[in-house]
Amino acid sequence: MVTQTQFTGKDVYARTFDADEESLAAIAERLEARGKHAFFAEVIGQYMDALQLSRDEAILELGCGTGVIPRTLAKRSDVTGRITAIDISPHLVELGARLASEEGVADRIDFLVGDAHSIIEPQGRFDVVIMHTLLSHVVDPATVLREARRLLRPGGRIVVFDGDFDSLTFATDAPDGGAETDRLLGIAGRTQGCVMRQMPRLLNLNGFRLEWSRAYVAADIGRADFWHSSLSTFRTLLPKSGVISADDANAYVDTLERASANGEFFASCNLYTVIARSAG
């Protein structure tokens, strides 16, 4: 049986099950900051509108982190069913529940700890399963897709939003333009760097019919904006992952912050959403 705890790589978002408090605080900081950004509001709004929920549909988010998505859903008028939010990190789940309580939506969301490869919930319990930047961090995306299918009622739908993170680049003034630091960022920050370009095939192979898709480029040109909140977390997360020293991480982030202050910043990544229906 595949489990996330078999993970042996350096991706900090894949290791949240045994990460230390400092790493989890940095991860939570980035998840909360990007969750408040207009780009994420647009992405979530577009896939939720595309779902056209018709009744009290039960929604599950796998890999919920601090609960950005379930808390957003609980505030939408078209989401009237039960919301369940599952993450492998007990720390992030606890934080998500606390934030939901502070925002007055705790009674709408069940927060649970679990590994998306194998969830202890009965089959067919959910109408919609959302995976919002989960699959780029899991050991085996195909197993997670099959588990999502098991959890769906026949004809239920999945929403997968994720980066094609092999396209992620932070330009620098190094002679290679930042290619080497991009490579290290890839080791420290993702496990499945091209999962979204494989998604049409993965859906077919694992019992889903693709119904809707949308492509995005998250690009900050001149000044850091969407990517800005990730910079400070690199200071903690890059040395924690073991790809570079704390001094080198600080020097790297100083370079990127200086570039932003001078209007010379460039960072970009392709991201995609797909909605697919369980073929039964």
Ligand SMILES: C[S@@+](CC[C@H](N)C(=O)[O-])C[C@H]1O[C@@H](n2cnc3c(N)ncnc32)[C@H](O)[C@@H]1O
């Ligand atoms: C990039 S974060 C996304 C969090 C949230 N969906 C959001 O967009 O704010 C990835 C999350 O997946 C969780 N995760 C990684 N592997 C997992 C697994 N096998 N099962 C459940 N959660 C997992 C991590 O703990 C982390 O919270």
